[in-house]
Amino acid sequence: MYGNHDTETALVPDEGDSERQAEFDALIADDQRIEPRDWMPDAYRRTLIRQVAQHAHSEIIGMQPEGNWITRAPSLRRKAILIAKVQDEGGHGLYLYSACETLGVDREDLLDRLHGGRQKYSSIFNYPALTWADVGAIGWLVDGAAIMNQVALCRCSYGPYARAMIRICKEESFHQRQGFEILHTLAHGTPAQKEMAQDAVNRFWAPALMMFGPPDDASPHSAQSMAWGIKRFSNDELRQRFVDMSVPQAEVLGLSLPDPDLRWNDERGHYDSGELDWDEFARVISGDGPCNAQRMSRRIRAHEDGAWVREAAQAYAAKQAARTLEVAAS
Amino acid sequence: MTQTPQNPAPNPAAGNGSDRRGWPLWEVFVRARRGLAHQHVGSLHAPDAALALQNARDIYTRRSEGVSIWVVPSSAIVASSPQEKDSFFDPALDKAYRHPTFYDIPEGVEHL
Numbered sequence: 001m002y003g004n005h006d007t008e009t010a011l012v013p014d015e016g017d018s019e020r021q022a023e024f025d026a027l028i029a030d031d032q033r034i035e036p037r038d039w040m041p042d043a044y045r046r047t048l049i050r051q052v053a054q055h056a057h058s059e060i061i062g063m064q065p066e067g068n069w070i071t072r073a074p075s076l077r078r079k080a081i082l083i084a085k086v087q088d089e090g091g092h093g094l095y096l097y098s099a100c101e102t103l104g105v106d107r108e109d110l111l112d113r114l115h116g117g118r119q120k121y122s123s124i125f126n127y128p129a130l131t132w133a134d135v136g137a138i139g140w141l142v143d144g145a146a147i148m149n150q151v152a153l154c155r156c157s158y159g160p161y162a163r164a165m166i167r168i169c170k171e172e173s174f175h176q177r178q179g180f181e182i183l184h185t186l187a188h189g190t191p192a193q194k195e196m197a198q199d200a201v202n203r204f205w206a207p208a209l210m211m212f213g214p215p216d217d218a219s220p221h222s223a224q225s226m227a228w229g230i231k232r233f234s235n236d237e238l239r240q241r242f243v244d245m246s247v248p249q250a251e252v253l254g255l256s257l258p259d260p261d262l263r264w265n266d267e268r269g270h271y272d273s274g275e276l277d278w279d280e281f282a283r284v285i286s287g288d289g290p291c292n293a294q295r296m297s298r299r300i301r302a303h304e305d306g307a308w309v310r311e312a313a314q315a316y317a318a319k320q321a322a323r324t325l326e327v328a329a330s
Numbered sequence: 331m332t333q334t335p336q337n338p339a340p341n342p343a344a345g346n347g348s349d350r351r352g353w354p355l356w357e358v359f360v361r362a363r364r365g366l367a368h369q370h371v372g373s374l375h376a377p378d379a380a381l382a383l384q385n386a387r388d389i390y391t392r393r394s395e396g397v398s399i400w401v402v403p404s405s406a407i408v409a410s411s412p413q414e415k416d417s418f419f420d421p422a423l424d425k426a427y428r429h430p431t432f433y434d435i436p437e438g439v440e441h442l
Contacts, residue, residue, distance in 0.1 A: 037412045087392070094389050098373045101355070107375060164372070171393070314353070317377035 028229050033159040036102035044228055047221065048158050049103050050119070051230065056096035057114045057121035061295050063089045065129040066138060074132060081178050082135065088175065092168045099160040115300050123281060124211050126289030133186050133193075133200035139179015141201070141208035141246070147172045148242045149212065157229030180249065187254045194254075201250070202258040209273075210281045212239040218278070243271050355404040356382040358389075360396035368400050376401075 020039035027034060034040055067086045073079035097107050113119040124142050129135060150172065153165040186197035213219055213235040225231040243262075250257050261274035283289065353375040359368035371390045376382035382401040391399065410418055426432045435442060 035412070037409065039413070084392075091389050091392060094374065095372055101373070167371075310353075313377045313381060317381070320378060 028157055028227075031229070032157075033162065034157055035159045043224075044230075045103055047225060047228070047230065048161065049100060049105055051225075052096055052100040052103070052161055053105070053110050053113070053119050054121060056093050056100060056110065057119060058125065059089050059093035059096060061121045061125045061299060062142075063093075064295055064298060065125060065127070065291075066135055068129055069132060069135050072132070073135075078182070085139070085175050085178065088171050092171070095164040095167055096161075099158075099164040102160045111303065115296070115303065117287070117296070120285060121295075122211060123284040123289065124207050125295060126284050126292045127203070127207050128291050130203075131196050131200060133183065133196040134204070136179045136182030136186065136197065137200035137204040139175050139177075140183055140249070141179075141204045142211070143172055143175040143179060144246065145208045145211040145242055147176060148238050148245075152232045152238060155229075155232050180253070183253050183255065197253070198255050201253075201255050205258050206276055207284075209239055209242070210276055210278075212236075212242070214278060214281070240270055243273050247271055353377050356386070356401045357404050357407065358382075358386040359400040359402070360386075360390055361398040362395060363397055368398065371395075373404060374401075 017039075021041060024034070024038070024040055024044075027038075034044075063086050066082060066089075070079060070082050070086065073082050097110060100110060101107055110119070114121070124145075129138060147169060150165050150169050154162055154169060156162040156165065183197050183201070186193040188194075213222075216222060216234045216236045219235055222231060222234060226234070247257065247262070259274045261272060263272055264270075265272045284292070287293075354377075355373055356376055356379075357373050358371050360371050361368045374382065374385050374389055376385050379401060383399060386399050386401055390396070422428075
């Protein structure tokens with residue numbers, strides 16, 4: 001609720017910028033939140049639009065790998081849970097698109113940019129969900145890594161983004177737990193089930209760690225985002241926390257993590273872990289992952305197949321509005 | 331000082347049937363439980379009020395977060411300008427006597 005819809009005008013720099021810049025800097029220094037109708041530097045707005053849109057796109061593309069398993073869930077209980085989870089991901093996308101629009105962009109433009117490949121989504125969703133255990137690994141590791149990132153974003157300097165993150169974090173913890181429960185059940189089942197769980201963890205562990213983004217020394221925008229209070233912790237810090245948190249959880253599952261270099265470092269008080277394959281990350285991000293083409297074509301098809309629904313709703317609204325006018329005139 | 335909304339009020343009848351860009355934006359307010367005021371939770375797009383309410387239910391109350399929802403066309407909201415916040419709110423700043431802590435009360439006086 002920001003009123004007056006004048007964010008467009010705020011996109012045009014004007015003469016009073018240095019004074020407004022000082023006010024903006026003071027708010028950031030004071031750990032206050034920036035709200036939609038406040039003046040903000042162009043680069044701050046652009047950075048947020050890119051990040052929030054990419055986040056929103058990730059939520060709705062993220063519906064696909066798991067949505068694929070709804071019809072094959074092993075029980076009615078699992079199916080009902082999975083439907084609720086996939087619906088949540090859609091909802092999270094909508095919270096984030098709504099937050100992004102407060103920055104003065106149009107929802108349809110954001111979708112156009114996704115469909116045209118001009119905006120990205122998280123690389124993790126370009127990996128396939130091959131078995132039911134993958135649904136568990138996605139919940140435990142992918143949602144777990146997402147929560148680690150998102151809890152930090154609840155304190156982001158941009159108010160609407162931080163508020164959306166708070167809602168999302170509340171809902172995500174169910175996602176991570178249901179994933180853990182799936183893996184725990186499989187890991188304590190038959191040898192074949194345990195093997196399936198281990199295989200899923202083997203495939204998802206490294207891609208989940210890459211969700212935190214490139215190492216700090218190779219992350220060009222990080223320093224500025226930290227200075228603006230958009231990011232509160234560096235990529236490597238969050239990745240380390242996630243590793244430290246996951247190792248004992250894997251022990252409870254009775255599954256191993258696929259990294260021969262993973263061991264406790266007493267001196268650092270953290271787990272050491274092996275190098276990640278950042279060439280693979282770059283390839284997947286730039287479109288050459290196992291499922292990029294499939295994810296995009298399904299997304300675009302869903303949007304096109306839904307056109308008649310949007311048109312019907314629009315036509316109905318127009319008809320009702322015309323009737324209201326007629327009644328008022330008679 | 332308030333500003334006049336620059337966008338016209340949503341008029342679904344004016345949209346052309348195939349263009350979703352015509353769908354207006356609605357702000358959503360949810361009453362979490364009886365006794366509390368409605369609170370702003372976010373926004374959504376919908377062609378009319380009935381669908382806005384239905385979408386608001388699906389998007390913002392999947393976990394019984396509310397017992398009542400308001401949807402308001404975003405363009406109907408008139409907001410104070412952040413640029414004028416100092417002068418706009420200034421009249422309240424120098425009237426400390428509006429707060430009970432302004433007054434000196436002798437020790438020992440109760441129920442005051």
